[in-house]
Amino acid sequence: MSSEPGMKVVVDRARCYGCGACTTVCAPEAITIIMYKAVVDPEKCTGCGRCVDKCAVGVMSMGNPE
Numbered sequence: 396m397s398s399e400p401g402m403k404v405v406v407d408r409a410r411c412y413g414c415g416a417c418t419t420v421c422a423p424e425a426i427t428i429i430m431y432k433a434v435v436d437p438e439k440c441t442g443c444g445r446c447v448d449k450c451a452v453g454v455m456s457m458g459n460p461e
Contacts, residue, residue, distance in 0.1 A: 403440045404447060405458040406433045417446035417455060 404426075413431035418424075425439035426446060433446075433455070447455045 400442075402442045402457045402459065403437045404435045404442070404444070404455055406435055407454040407456075408432045410452060411454045412452070414452070416449050416451060420445040420449045 411432045413428045413433060415428050415433075417433055418426050418428065422443070422445075423439045423441055425436045425441070427434050427436075442457065444457055447457060
């Protein structure tokens with residue numbers, strides 16, 4: 396997946412159950428699991444989209460972090 400410049404990963408935390416699959420492909424270690432939910436550090440996220448492709452539940456997408 397390629398993304399537009401400035402785009403970061405956004406997590407639908409209501410649907411995420413914290414399986415951790417996304418953390419296995421995040422090279423800059425921008426994703427941590429906190430209380431069974433994926434949390435993305437937008438300062439570390441490069442917007443590569445590997446985690447979006449890896450998420451089997453589809454709770455990750457590319458967007459502008461709030």
